[in-house]
Amino acid sequence: MDFMVFLVLHDLGKLEDVLNAWDEAGVSGITILPSTGLARHRNGGVLRDDLPLIPSLEDILERAQNSNRTLFTIVSGEEMVEKVITATEKVTGNLDLPETGILAALPVSRVRGLHRRRSEE
Template identity: 55%
Template sequence: MYLILFVLHDPDLLRDVLEVWEKAGVCGITVLPSTGLKRLQTQDVLREDLPLIPSLEDLIQQEERLNRTLFTVVNDNEMVDKVVEATQSIVGDLNLPNSGILTVLPVARAFGLDRKTMFNENPDN
């Protein structure tokens, strides 16, 4: 099993990335708003001047400036390759600036996953 982590630089592409991941066979995807140090330093994402109780508009504006981090667990290298290819079909070459960062980590053990659903395993195993 592998954990795929993808930091999507352009949140406007989120729905498209989710769609191609599902078409590639990914069954479960978690999405979190995120930001990196450079964006914090250059775009003032975490402003000090927000009121103690910010307005809805303040919160929405802050949310719009954040990246999106997607993560999922896949069964094998074949699925990793499909997800990478699907991702690049939307964001372009991941080696270019401002496209995003995709990492793949081996998973030694995982709990709470429905293996039969996620990995299309035989229910008798």
């Protein structure tokens, strides 16, 4: 069975390490999206509409610093899901601790257009 794995990563400084860890675990085709949680949104931390037309470097860095990244991919089998969780927690630490991230894996009934690595087939 295929699973869609989602990771909301809190610490952007760990993004490249997580991507490398997923790659080494055998994941292919990772999508990365900027994201924010409700608390940060309500506190005005991200997705601001008050930035000037030509923002300064400080404006851009502040905005990037206050957002998360959501990664998602499709993997085959529960064993692969466990590999992704293990690889992620080697970088982030225990995901049950605050401000590390949230990972979820959901079963997928059908997939079209996915090109897998040979080792994952």
